[in-house]
Structures are given as C-alpha cells and as structure tokens.
Amino acid sequence: MSATTLSQAPLRIGPLTLDVPVVLAPMAGITNTAFRRLCREFGAGLYVSEMITSRALVERTPESMRLITHHESETPRSIQLYGVDPKTVSEAVTMLVAEDRADHIDLNFGCPVPKVTRKGGGAALPWKRDLFRQIVEGAVKAAGDIPLTVKMRKGIDSDHLTYLEAGKAAEGAGVASIALHARTAAEFYSGQADWPAIAKLKETITDTPVLGNGDIWSAADALRMVAETGCDGVVVGRGCLGRPWLFGDLAAAFRGEEHTAHPSLGEVADTFRRHAELLVEFFDDEDRGCRDIRKHVAWYFKGYPVGGELRARLATVGSLQQLDDLLATLDADQPYPGEGAEGPRGRAGTPKRPALPDGWLDSRELAGAERSSLVDAELDTSGG
Structure with missing residues (x-):
C-alpha cells in the first residue's frame, strides 16, 4: 500500500537544514559507517553513529576512534555520545569540535539496556535533575556552533516519568532539538509506543524542534506520527533493519511524492x-x-x-x-x-523492572555517594 503523501517543511537543527525531516536512530552494533552509507544511498536525512561512550573517547581508545570515523561521503557527520559525568561529556564534545570530527552531536538519555541504567546512565539519568542539567548545559557550551541535541525516553517507568521536565531543561540549555522515544525504560521496546506523549512534549516545548520515535515501520507510519503529534520530524530505528530502502520511501513521502519500494x-x-x-x-x-x-x-x-x-x-x-x-x-x-516483509522487526523484549543504582529513586537530586558510584558507568566503548 502506498503511503499517503504529505509535503513537510525542512527540519532545521541549528545551522543544519534537512530537506527530509528524518533521522536514523543510533543502534549499537548496527549504525556503523557501513549501514549509514547504505541508507544514504537510498534516501536523505541525518544518519547518526552508534552510541559512543564519552570516557572512552576522551581516552582515545582505538575502538572509539574507529567508531567516530566517517566516510568522506557522509555529510553531515553525526555522532551520539553517552556519558554520566558532566566534565567527561564536555571534554568529549570539546574534542569532537576542536578536531572537526562532527557536524552534529547527540546525547543519549534513552538507552534502556540494564548495563547502562544500573549505573545511572541512559534512560535512568534524567531522574537526577541536577545531573541531567549539568551534562546538557556543559555539552551545549562545549559544542559552540555545532548543534547539540538530546534523545530521551518518557522516563524510568509509568510512576517515574521525566520527559516533560527534562525537555524543558534541555530547551533552556539551548539544545538544537529534542527527540522522544515514546516508551519508558521499563517497557524496553515492547507494546505500543505512546505517541500522545510526543504530542504532549511538542505542546510543552515551543521554541525547539521535537522529533518523534517509536513504531515507525513504514513511510505511512511516519506521516501519521507527524499528523497526530505535530512533531517536527521522525527518528527511525528498528523499522529500517534489513530495509535501508525505507529511507527512500520516507524521502518520497515527505516530499509529497507517491513511492513505496517493493524489492524483488x-x-x-x-x-x-x-x-x-x-x-x-x-x-x-x-x-x-x-x-x-x-x-x-x-x-x-x-x-x-x-x-x-x-x-x-x-x-x-x-x-x-x-x-x-x-x-x-x-x-x-x-x-x-507484501505484508510478510513488513511490520515490526528487531527484538521487542518484555516489560521489566529497570536495573538502577541502589536508592536511585529516593531523591531527584544526586547525592555525593551516588556521584562516586557513577565512576564505572563509562568503561565500555559503546553504551548500547
């Protein structure tokens, strides 16, 4: 079935203008240079690297340096960072800018993987309001003229939602856009994404572009998300696994053209x-x-x-x-x-209680003991 077409305005992320308001979601072990180049061959938009740990980058580990390397054909160059320490994140951003290694930097506050959340990172971090604010404000300052954005989830679980407050804090810090995966960490990738939450964030954030993420399996889904939520663009993750031509469908749909790939x-x-x-x-x-x-x-x-x-x-x-x-x-x-090749793909997982540092939910502010416990949160090259 062909997607209903919609002529969508370009997406502006700081000084960057995307004619097609589509972003490839960072996926650990997937969105390396090879996959990004392949997706570009089919469509248009912003193609983000897999998540890189800021500490590993500051220490210039061979693997982190390889992961941030872009092919000469990749423009604009986009890198996503993960970190829990404001100083280290700022140092990583400073390095990327000083060495001209990125045209766009994204911060990950949405990863639900237990090895990340149990150390206070990813989707767990915005619960600590002061820590979130310090990281984002420091990163925006370090980025200078390079647009810095954030990607997050609704919160830890339905009783500990953070996205509206974090969104306002990020906007106040001067980020260039805010992307919301409309699930909590507890939901992982299960069930149905809460698109009304994207609409609520869009109503709350008035001066910064809001991007929606979750359950985009086709160009028709992307157009429906924009129509239903008012978001300024979409972030596509699992829907493009094994289907890089989806970016061609998305580009056509957002340009108001009738086109859907049906590859033999x-x-x-x-x-x-x-x-x-x-x-x-x-x-x-x-x-x-x-x-x-x-x-x-x-x-x-x-x-x-x-x-x-x-x-x-x-x-x-x-x-x-x-x-x-x-x-x-x-x-x-x-x-x-036909339908056999369409629809959900990738592991959805099942709802589960998120792994968190001891006492993490006791306070919205970061205690001294908790800050010292975060020291081991950035040992891996990729947080995902």
Whole structure:
C-alpha cells in the first residue's frame, strides 16, 4: 500500500537544514559507517553513529576512534555520545569540535539496556535533575556552533516519568532539538509506543524542534506520527533493519511524492551483498565483515521464500565469495511478498523492572555517594 503523501517543511537543527525531516536512530552494533552509507544511498536525512561512550573517547581508545570515523561521503557527520559525568561529556564534545570530527552531536538519555541504567546512565539519568542539567548545559557550551541535541525516553517507568521536565531543561540549555522515544525504560521496546506523549512534549516545548520515535515501520507510519503529534520530524530505528530502502520511501513521502519500494528477492540479495561489502571495507577485515553481516540475515529476508537451510548457511558465511555462491542459488525473480516483509522487526523484549543504582529513586537530586558510584558507568566503548 502506498503511503499517503504529505509535503513537510525542512527540519532545521541549528545551522543544519534537512530537506527530509528524518533521522536514523543510533543502534549499537548496527549504525556503523557501513549501514549509514547504505541508507544514504537510498534516501536523505541525518544518519547518526552508534552510541559512543564519552570516557572512552576522551581516552582515545582505538575502538572509539574507529567508531567516530566517517566516510568522506557522509555529510553531515553525526555522532551520539553517552556519558554520566558532566566534565567527561564536555571534554568529549570539546574534542569532537576542536578536531572537526562532527557536524552534529547527540546525547543519549534513552538507552534502556540494564548495563547502562544500573549505573545511572541512559534512560535512568534524567531522574537526577541536577545531573541531567549539568551534562546538557556543559555539552551545549562545549559544542559552540555545532548543534547539540538530546534523545530521551518518557522516563524510568509509568510512576517515574521525566520527559516533560527534562525537555524543558534541555530547551533552556539551548539544545538544537529534542527527540522522544515514546516508551519508558521499563517497557524496553515492547507494546505500543505512546505517541500522545510526543504530542504532549511538542505542546510543552515551543521554541525547539521535537522529533518523534517509536513504531515507525513504514513511510505511512511516519506521516501519521507527524499528523497526530505535530512533531517536527521522525527518528527511525528498528523499522529500517534489513530495509535501508525505507529511507527512500520516507524521502518520497515527505516530499509529497507517491513511492513505496517493493524489492524483488534479487534486489534484496543485491542490497544485502552491498551491505556486506561495506562492512568488509569498514572493518578492513573480510572475516570480521562477513561475521557482522550474519546478524542481518533474518531482517533482510523476512517474508521472502528463503528456506531454513539457506538462511542457516547465510548466517554462518565466512567470505564474500561464499556469500556470492549462496546468493546465486536464490530465485532472484521472486516478487515482494507484501505484508510478510513488513511490520515490526528487531527484538521487542518484555516489560521489566529497570536495573538502577541502589536508592536511585529516593531523591531527584544526586547525592555525593551516588556521584562516586557513577565512576564505572563509562568503561565500555559503546553504551548500547
């Protein structure tokens, strides 16, 4: 079904103007240079790096430095940072700006992963109002003319919502836009995103663009979110897994054009092969690139008549030649399967009690003992 078209105004994020108000959501282990380049080949918008830990970046660990490297074709360059210490986050932002490594910087306050929230990071952090404000204000100051944005969730759970208060604090700090994933950390990716919460944030935040995130599986969903919530743009995550052509659909829809991609099995195979090739280039290692493409098999071939044995072999591929041999056995003329290839993808998880530091919910302000306990929160390269 073709999406109902809508002519949408460009999205302005500080000095950046996006003709198509679409942002690729940072996804750990997914939105590396290879996937971002592939998505760009299909559509337009802002394509954000996977989440980088600010401490690892300040320490210039080899992996963090590799993750922030953009291909020469990537413009604008967008990096998402995760951190819990205002000083370290500011230092990371200062480094990115001073070394001209980014045209846009986003701060993550939405990650629901237990290893992040149990240390007070991600979606848990806005509960501590002073800490959130200090991080955002320091980062905006360090960013200077580079637009700095925030992405967050509704809160920790339905009894501990933070998004309206955090949104107002972020706007007051001078961020260039605010993105809301309309779920709590407790919901993870389960159930249905609360789009009315996006509308409520948009009503609350009057001078800063608000972006909506959650349950965008098609261009029609994106247009419906804008129509129902009044948000200024959309952030697309799991909906593009194995479907980079979704960004072409989104670009057409927001430009008021009628277009929906219905790729044949051969076209999907060609895109899958292109993704693998870009991963090999990104890692500069054929074995590692082929190992990484394995996790994308189920997403790309969702709904298509690809037998279980072939799927299993694709999920153990070890070289580009082996990949080519396997893809050559597909019936390339098989048409788009319709609904079988559409809809939700990626792990939704189940609602669960978020992992938090001891006593985290006892106060909205950060106690001294809690501040010292955050020291281990940034040990990984990527927080996601």
